[in-house]
Structures are given as C-alpha cells and as structure tokens.
C-alpha cells in the first residue's frame with residue numbers, strides 16, 4: 413500500500429487505489445510504451461493523465477517524481493523488497509516491468525542483452541530523431557525558413573527505418589519469433605511518424621515494407637490497441 417504522504421505528486425494526482433501501480437502519463441509515443449506494457453502483462457494499475465499542453469510536468473508536484481519534467485513516470489507501491497519504487501525514463505520502466513513480470517525480455521543472457529540493445533537504440537536514436545522530425549515537419553519548426561534541420565532529421569529518420577528494415581528480414585519481431593520490450597518501445601514511434609507527424613511520404617515509408625508489416629502485426633495486438641489510448645485524453 414502506497415503511503416501517499418511520502419510522494420508529493422499524489423497531492424495533485426491522488427491515488428484512488430494506493431495498492432496499485434501508479435502511472436503518470438499521456439498517450440504519446442513515450443507514454444504508450446508503458447501503458448502498452450502494463451496492458452500486456454496484466455498488472456493492475458491506476459493511470460493519471462498529465463496534460464503536457466498545460467505544462468503539468470513542470471509543477472513542483474510532478475518534478476518531485478521526475479526532475480526531468482517528462483512523462484511517463486511510475487510509482488510501484490510493491491517495488492523491490494516490498495518497498496515503493498518511483499521511476500522515470502520509459503526504457504528503464506520497460507526493463508523494470510519486464511523483470512518484475514518475467515515477460516517480454518528473454519531469459520537467455522545473450523538474447524536478453526540483444527533485446528536491451530534494441531531498446532537503447534529506440535531510446536537514443538529513434539525517439540530523439542523522429543521527435544525532431546515531427547517538430548520541423550509538423551509543428552513550430554515547420555515555419556523556419558532554414559530547411560537544413562528538417563533535411564537532417566528526415567535523412568536520419570530514413571536511415572533508422574533502414575536499420576529496422578534490415579533487422580526485420582526473416583523476423584516477425586525485432587528479436588525474431590518473440591515479441592519483446594524492443595517492439596513495445598518502437599511501435600508507438602513508428603506509428604506516430606506516419607500518423608500524427610504526417611511524414612509517410614516525406615520518409616518514403618512505403619519503401620520499408622517489412623517495417624510496415626511489423627507495425628501492422630503490432631497494432632493487431634489487443635493490448636497495444638488498449639495501451640494506445642491510456643490514459644484517456646480529455647479533449
């Protein structure tokens with residue numbers, strides 16, 4: 413059971429079910445990694461909507477949990493040793509939930525590190541590059557006269573799609589037969605690139621057919637569909 417007095421974030425987002433894992437998030441590509449994972453493993457949790465449009469991550473209450481001011485973040489009242497564990501950074505949260513549940517991360521050490529390698533690839537390359545492409549193609553950066561940043565992030569995004577296309581040759585999932593946290597980390601980003609960011613033509617997405625088929629396989633999973641809408645947006 414979570415002692416809410418120990419976690420200032422609960423002043424703005426009180427837990428109705430303090431015995432459950434608390435998720436503070438929004439259905440963005442980083443946020444949905446955690447909601448998809450929680451839906452996949454079936455761990456009971458309570459989701460709190462954090463409105464980044466209203467700068468809610470920059471409140472002292474949110475910053476008390478994540479000094480980096482970003483979603484997603486969690487508190488697990490039943491962390492290691494039965495003590496509460498607060499975590500931010502979606503990759504770290506995926507690893508934690510995989511180890512806690514014993515799911516979506518191979519037991520074999522070599523396979524395990526290979527999976528982690530692809531999660532890091534998503535965290536260090538795909539997320540930042542696709543995110544910048546979104547800014548320069550679809551959001552405020554679209555107005556900038558200098559198109560060199562857009563060109564750079566477009567080329568880098570295409571290169572990264574090429575890396576995924578090669579990896580998926582002869583594989584249904586990033587790790588082959590098994591769907592893992594590597595897939596969970598990447599699905600929302602690739603979906604966003606061609607959806608919300610409207611960059612399908614820009615990156616010539618149809619020239620990466622294996623990535624397209626992998627995305628369809630991922631989106632066909634019921635837990636992925638549920639996770640993509642959690643926490644429900646107000647608008």
Ligand SMILES: N[C@@H](CCC(=O)N[C@@H](CS)C(=O)NCC(=O)O)C(=O)O
Nearest residue numbers: 440442464481482483484501502503
């Ligand atoms: N590396 C972080 C990135 C998190 C991140 O960038 N979150 C964005 C939403 S996708 C956010 O909270 N932005 C709010 C802001 O910067 O004000 C992670 O993977 O958890």
